[in-house]
Amino acid sequence: MRFSKSQFIVAIVVLITSLVIYLLWNSLDIHQHKEVNALTIDEIPTTADILAGKALAHSYCQSCHMFPDPSLLNRAKWKNVFPQMGIRLGIKSHRGVSYTSAIKAPDLLVPTSPALNDKQWQAIIDYYMVTAPIKLSKQERPAEIKRMLPFFSFKTPAESFSGKQVLATYVKIDNTVKPSRIFVANGLSNKLFLLNNKLKVIDSISTTGPVVDIAINKGQTLVCIIGKELGANSDKAGNIYPLQISNSGKLSLNTQPIFTNLARPVQVLPVDLNGDHQTDYVICEFGNLKGALCWMENKGNGVFARHIISNLPGAIKAYVDYSSNKTLPDLWVLFAQGEEGIYHFINKGNGKFETKRILRFPPIYGSSFFELVDINHDGYKDIIYTCGDNGNATLVLKPYHGVYVFLNDKHGNFNQKYFYPINGCYKAYARDFDGDGNIDIATISLFTDARQPEEGFVYLKNTGGLNFAPYALPRDTKFERAVTMDVGDINGDGKPDLIIGNAYFNFGPFGYNLKEPLFFVLKNYSK
Secondary structure (H helix, E strand, O other), rough: OOOOOOHHHHHHHHHHHHHHHHHHHHHHHHHHHHHHHHOOOOOOOOOOHHHHHHHHHHHOOOOOOOOHHHHHHHHHHHHHHHHHHHOOOOOOOOOOOOOOOOOOOOOOOOOOEEEEEOOHHHHHHHHHHHHHOOOOOOOOOOOOEEEEOOOEEEEEEOHHHHEEEEEEEEEEEEEEOOEEEEEEEEEOOOEEEEEEEEOOEEEEOOOOOOHHHHHHHHOOOEEEEEOOOOOOOOOOOOOEEEEEEOOOOEEEEOOOEEEEEOEEEEEEEEEEEEEOOOOOOEEEOOOOOOOOEEEEEEOOOOOEEEEEOOOOOOOOEEEEEOOOOOOEEEEEEEEOOOOOEEEEEEEEEEEEEEEEEOOOOEOOOOOEEEEEEEOOOOOOHHHHHHHOOOOOOOOOOOOOOOOEEEEOOOOEEEEEEEEOOOOOOEEEEEEOOOOOOEEEEEEOOOOOOOOHHHHHHHEEEEEEEEEEEEOOOOOOOOOOOOOEEEEEEOOOOOEEEEEEEEEEEEOOOOOOOOEOOOOEEEEEEOO
C-alpha cells in the first residue's frame, strides 16, 4: 500500500514471474559483493567512525520510529534507504548523490536545514554499510510445510472469474444473514460481486475504485473504497458509501458517500464510542506519509463530526474491546507505516483516549495484520501478528517475515512465544478449525518466494500448547499468493471455512496460457 499503481503491478509481476525472481535473487549476490568492494574505493572508515555512526544512528534514526538494526537488511538494500531517510533529515544531497527524488509525495515535509553535517551523515552510512550483512540469513523453520490439507476441500468459482490477471482486493463471508453470502471485490475492474454460499453470482456493481472493506451493522452496509487506485499516493480520494441490498440480493450503491475526502481508508468500524446509543465509526486512514486514526461522531440526522485519535500514518487494522471498561469500548490498532506497532487506545470518555503502546516494530518489518485471540485459554487475549509487506525500497526476502504469537502475561504485557517464518506474510486468522479445542492459525502471503509457492497459504495446526504442524495446498493447485482472506461459516454446518482473494499476473517472457481464479474457498469438512 506504499507505492503507485504501476509500481504495485510491477512489484507483483516481479514476484510472480519465477524466472525473473530467480535471476534477481542470483544477481543480487553479485550486486551485493560489488557494493562491498566499492567501500574500498572511497575513504575506509575507521573504528572511531563506525562507533560515531552507531551513536548518531541511535540518536537520529529512532527519533521517528524504532531503531532499525543493521542486521535487518543487506548492504545493497540499505543503500536504497539512505536517500529516503536523508531527505527526511533535511539532507538534499550527499557527496554527489541527489536525494530530492527519493520520495515523491506532496505531503513530504523537508526541514529547511540539514539535521546532520556531511561527516556525521557519512558516519551513519559507514556504520550500516560495514556492520550490515552481505546477505540476509535464510529462514529457520521449526517444521517443514506438508503439501496437503488435512480437512479442507478446494472450491473454485465459475470459469468467468478466472484470468491471466486477477486481483481480489477484498473478500467477506457475511454471516449476518441465512444462508450466508459472499462479497468479492475485483481490484482490476473495480467491481463488487455478491454471491450465494454455492459461489453463484447474485448481483454485481461497479465502484469508483478498489473496495478494501465492508462493514455490516444493524442492517446497514457500508463499502470502503481506498481511492481511485490501490497504490500509495497522497490523495484524499477515499470514500465510504452506503450499500443497499434488496431481499432478492440486488445491489445499489448510494451516489453520495457518507464519508468522503479520506486519506486512503482501509477499514471502517461501527461502534458507539461515547455511549450515547448512536452508531459512530472508527476509520483507519492508512494515508501515505500522512494518515490518521479517526472517529466520526454521530450527531444524529445524518450529521457526523470528525475527531482525530492519532495522526500517525499507516493505521491498518482496529478492534473494539470492552474488557477493561464494560461501558465504553477501547480500541486496539495496528499501525504499519514508519512507527510500526500495536497500540491500545483506552477510552476515557468524552471522546478522549489514553494511548498505550503495546508492541513496537522496526519500520522495515512491513506489519500487515493482527488479531486479539486467547490462544492458550487462560482467559486473557493474546496477539497474533503478521509482517510481510515487501512493496517498498527494501524488496528482498526477509527471514523475520511471518506469523508471530505474543502471549499476554495477564498484566497487559505481551511476550513473543512463537514465530513461523513465511515470506511476505499478509494475514492470519486464529480459530479452532478442527474442533479439537486447540487454536489453529491460517495464513496467507502476497510477497512469497517464487521457489516456495506453498507460502501463499499455510495452515498451522495446533497439536497442543504452542506446537504447530504446517500444511499447505497440494502441489497441483493453481495458486501462489493472496492479497486478502476471510473466515466464516459458509454452508451453515458450524465449522469455520475460509475464502481467499487471489493475486495473479501471468505475463513475462514465456507467455504461458495459464489462468487462476479471482478467489477460492477452503471448505472445512473436519469431524
